[in-house]
Amino acid sequence: MPPPRTRGTALRHRLAELRGPDVPAKALDARALAALAANPGCRRRAILDGAGVDKARLAGALGSPSGFGQSQFAFMRGNAFEARVKADGGAELLRLARERLDAGAEPPAAASVPDLSASGPQGRAARTALALREATEAGGWTLLDHPMLALEVAGSPAFLEPDAVVVHPDGRWTVVEIKSFPMLDGAADPAKVGAAARQAAVYVLALEEVAARLDPPARVGHRVLLVCPKDFSNLPAASAVDVRKQRAVTRRQLDRLTRIEEIADSLPEGVCFAPDLPAERLTSAVESVPATYTPECLSACELAFHCRDRSRADGAVTSLGRSVRAELGGLTTVGDVLAAARGEHGDPEDPAVAALRRAARLRAEALEGRSGAVEGAGRSGAVEGAGRSGAVEGAAVCR
Structure with missing residues (x-):
């Protein structure tokens, strides 16, 4: 009876299944590691890079080809x-x-x-x-x-x-x-x-x-x-x-990165990222792994265009950047943010909600003041125009 596979051997076998049969692994380089470390919360990139998936080919198969590569x-x-x-x-x-x-x-x-x-x-x-x-x-x-x-x-x-x-x-x-x-x-x-x-x-x-x-x-x-x-x-x-x-x-x-085996164990059976699979199955496989998209991904990850489209479709605030996401606290979608600003959602004691409502009031006051100024300018122009018309008419009568 053959000895049981070690944990490392089982993990390598699992990663090979995720990559696809007979698909060679794409080696990580220092540039990819630097980009991976810059976004440690992205489980999608962690598992794809850990499994040696060619993300450029994967992005092309998903219909969102990347512009990566050196001339x-x-x-x-x-x-x-x-x-x-x-x-x-x-x-x-x-x-x-x-x-x-x-x-x-x-x-x-x-x-x-x-x-x-x-x-x-x-x-x-x-x-x-x-x-x-x-x-x-x-x-x-x-x-x-x-x-x-x-x-x-x-x-x-x-x-x-x-x-x-x-x-x-x-x-x-x-x-x-x-x-x-x-x-x-x-x-x-x-x-x-x-x-x-x-x-x-x-x-x-x-x-x-x-x-x-x-x-x-x-x-x-x-x-x-x-x-x-x-x-x-x-x-x-x-x-x-x-x-x-x-x-x-x-x-x-790098120390904060989720261990690859934990992500692999959480995936459904049969998930595979081989780029020659049908687009529907490939999309489903990619979407089974949570992603954390930020605008910085556009210069660091081949899947950035695909993840950006999904992030925008979901209304995720991460698509606005890390600094904005950090300021919004528990508000994770653009819809939640707008509802909180209108007073329809959120705890008034939450600093982020209070700041949004204060900003909404200031914006409304600024727009109201601008409308009043435009309306006042319109009335002034009408009076001025009437004065000019009267002067012209008076001049004509004098002649």
Whole structure:
């Protein structure tokens, strides 16, 4: 008699059923994790990402295709720039790392670039951990090109691949992010830098898990190296970005995520998200998992257009944004909000209800005052017009 399946094996089997027969899993990356952590209350995204569902294909099958994806030109430009930065054994990249993060260290004259190839993501993650330990013990500069890191997310491992990790002579580890947006006069677009910092914070968390397993534990730098093209050229420029805030926020949000097995256990039997299913069945499957839509999802999730349409159809106040939702307390629909403002719904002692009614009164008074002003202006214009007519008539009589 075969031994019973372990909990992890049962979960993987269940997630494969949700994904669909013979549908390969789509691996989570740091960008998806940063977006997932930004909206931890969305059970729909948690289960879809945990099961490895291709949300872009799913959105297309639902009739709400997303506009996600990098243009081919941007992709090729980014790859060409990264290759330039890492040329000659990463000499320029290591020079920038020393210049921005470790000016007192010895120059990276003979840096090590270990081979990280292995079979599968688990094998590559193990090979990366071994290379990090060997580099830390050996001292000197080491460049890990596209290492593989593992991070547990909602009870399931996610494999992440940063652009590079630098090991300093003192044993410190630094995450490197290489982006193709320009750095003009030493500064880049703050919004793009912020997105890169959130993505790098995920890598820092994963690297910390590897560092904690060493004896003694290795140190992971809280500043990451952001490398971008200088001005409008293809020459690299770098900046040290402190990601302590982003790391703390991401850690807290990931810890708050509902465990994937809890969501999977709550779904009806037969639910499947395979994109080749009939649209009606696929829609029913997606709607069986609660979603928490906010306008920020439009820049972070492939299913945002579908969820936005459903949120608007239901009149959910979350479609107005997190700040508005937070101010409205227990009022969860636009209909409830309007009824509370008219005095037809809600507890008058509720601060949100009281604020809505006060705002409704102020609006009514403002509109009434405006109507009175318009009416008064109309009467004044009529009198003025009558005066002008009388003057014209008098002038005609005088002639």
